[in-house]
Amino acid sequence: MRTFVLLAVAATCWLGPASAQEGDDKSKQSATDAIFKELAAGLPKDGQRANAARLELEYCHEHHQIWGFLSTPVQKPVKTKDGKPAEIIFLNAPAMGMPGTDFSMAFLLAEKRVVDWVSCWTYNRTANQELLLEDVDGDGSSDVAFRASDGWWGLLDKRKHSRPGDKRKWLYAYAITAKGFQSFFPNTERNLKVKLSYDTADQPIRLQVKGLPESLRERQMVRCTLSATNSSDKGIAIKSAGWFSLEIDNAGHLMTYGPRDKRPILKPGETISEEIRLVVEGAEKEVTMHWTFMPGR
8 A cells, every 4th residue: 555655656746747848838839829820810811922921931830830949939029220119020940951941031010010021941052041130231220131151062042142341141131110121132033934834644634733823923932732633434543652743944942732642543533632832943034834743553
């Protein structure tokens, strides 16, 4: 009996701290989820830029749910250039490998209202980025800066900027004003005209992409849906590791998608679909997307 009581006390001592830690973690996660929810609610309902920001918020939130503290939102009180109180929220979704894509995002809020936002995608072989509050132009005010440094191959990103007499390099840098972010450097992002090409791998398949605009803003996330319909009277085997591939001429790209549909056979008349998020960086003003069906064996 005495042994039983001692074991029970020991169990209570061990379980107590674990339960407290679990509750603390859930509380922190709930607070973080609330930040993402409030930022999403504060974005305009329409417009390509706002839609891209909403998708990028989702991307950051998913990264945080997987990697936790590596991408926890950071809130910082600031003063705008005209002396008004405001808040900056930094979001980071670093690549977890090499090669990989790093992403960060900054929101400007005034009285809990989203005023503006900016973001930055980088390929970590050609540049590393660091999102900072720092004085970029030497006027004594804090600015939002996406500081650039060498990637695996050096600092090869063509967006890099500097200021006379300053050794620092930036991909983007913005003054904080009551009306929003004002860039210190010329905007280099372009609108890319999109052409679509389909390859059915000689299968009786009809491929279709929906949701892509006729032109994409460079380095802004978009969402589209790719579907494949079996137009024959026989089943078609589907590659289990993924039933499509994408190549883009004259551009680099990041592609993310949800859980894969792993059905082995696409029956006659059936359609399989995949929701995809894309970020495109073009070398030319026109890009061609080659969507290819991947049949199984």
